[in-house]
Amino acid sequence: MAGELEFIARLRDLASHPAARGLNDDCAVLEVGSETLILTHDSLAQGVHYLPDQDMADVAWRLVATNLSDLAAKGADPLGVLIGYTLGRDDERFLDGLGEALRHYDVPLLGGDTITADGPRTLGLTAIGRATHRPVPSRAGAQVGDGIWITGAVGAAMLGLEALQAGDSDPAASLAYRRPDALLAQGQALAPLVTAMMDLSDGLLLDAYRMGIASGVTLAIDSAAVPIATPEGRRDEALRWGDDYQLLFILPDSVQPPVTAHRIGKVLARKDAPLMLDGRLLADASHLGWQHEG
Template identity: 35%
Template sequence: MTGGGEFDFIARLFQPLAGEGALDLRDDAALVAGRAGYELAISTDTIVESTHFLPDDPAGSVGRKLLRVNLSDCAAMGAEPFGWFLNVARPPARDEAWFIDFADGLAADQRRFGVRLLGGDTTGTSGPLVLTATILAWVRHGEALRRNGARVGDDLWITGTIGDATLGLAALRGACADPDGSLTQRYRVPEPRLGMRLHGIAHAALDVSDGLVQDCGHIARESGVAITIEAASVPLSAAARSSGAAIGRLLAGGDDYELLLAVPPSRAAALQAEAARAGIAVTRIGRVWEAAAGGRVMVLGADGAPLALPRGGWQHF
């Protein structure tokens, strides 16, 4: 670190990211004016070196991933993000040059997604680099999408494609080919599916971070329903199809950050029209069923028989 210690570090690298309400990062808190008719949605995520990103991942992509996984939570609730907080636990091995690139990645995505840094905290650590983002977003009163709204008879839809990030991590570890780098890019820099107006279309939603099957389980449990996934309908990229990876591995992998939606059949056309307006692909992949005890998720093969999966999804501990 170049002279001045912690406060100079903040002033040089993160003060340029500060926006309205941040008080130039010179006070103990930000001041955010209310917005009539809206609720404040708040989400936080932590990413840890060697767990959520690799030690040699480009610093700029680490910054973008940190911000984007939080933006994905906003997309899942139908909320409009405007500001965020950053906490950094910095080990001695991470030098000034690394954090300059990190801040450049954040700046690029702040411009793209229209958000501003409001504050945060920095500290030293003898352990791995730990980064936490807390994001703030506005959502109209009563319009937030939640996990607990799925209803019997709803269809299950997914945005984008599934499994690319899992294969991207494998490629970085030398266990999978990635000729054009698209799989690696999906792992390092997810695409938050902001911009879809889903209130009145979807009954429930979440973003797929821990694996499609496991996250279906979250909706099933919270909504008191059962879910079937039709494996043959799950959208895969050309790179994922050519990898030869087993479908079970792709359904259980994490870091997809696609939106999982429970939508009544009567609103399917509205969903497809809204997705087309937002430039986001959507695919129907399953169905919501009545269940005596909610939480059951079944994956069906092309023949309609249940598939056995090696694991359900990512577990942090």
């Protein structure tokens, strides 16, 4: 099997329930009586998503925030989380950071599982939320003529990781990587207005490519309009680097966002690729952002 995309394609054959949304979203959307529940699960692997010697309090924060960011992209109100934890180094620090994150986002821990295992650790978290608006936003739905928007700069997490790896003594230099922010309030404000929305975890270009596929359109992005946190000479890297957890969203052309945001392009009728950058169609997703390889 070639990698993550092929594996997910095979999983789609199994995910036939309507709540799975064909696995074209980061969340399941489950109707339960009069309520709509939003469910997501993300994992962090040691040496892949965090450094082997990283402060486990920061890892715990990151685990909570990355999952809640998926809820933010659905305009959801978090109801609670379930944790899957592999015991190991600095468990007390992990608990400290977990408590900080849960208090910050005012979300309860509802349960989970702990295990012991040899080798690098993988930590998982399931987040459960309640929809604040229906229909719940998805990656699909972008319409020709809509505007493409982003809530903030990309590239900050890239610089943060570099600062962490370099041993920078200023905590602020690595904060964007260590403790990302889930934009829950922004997502809830945008949910009634957007035609499509997702959070940016794997890089702006790759995630926009995925949105274009899900919506059956071409997202035309002007790279110069994208706010970046990096020096100008690293703009191309910033567009492809993930972990910024900004919201990428689509609005009808006449609608202005109720939150701070930057317009970075326009939705076009589907061409030969789901993404266009500065007038050039990008049909190959292999170098657009972070993907797990098999």
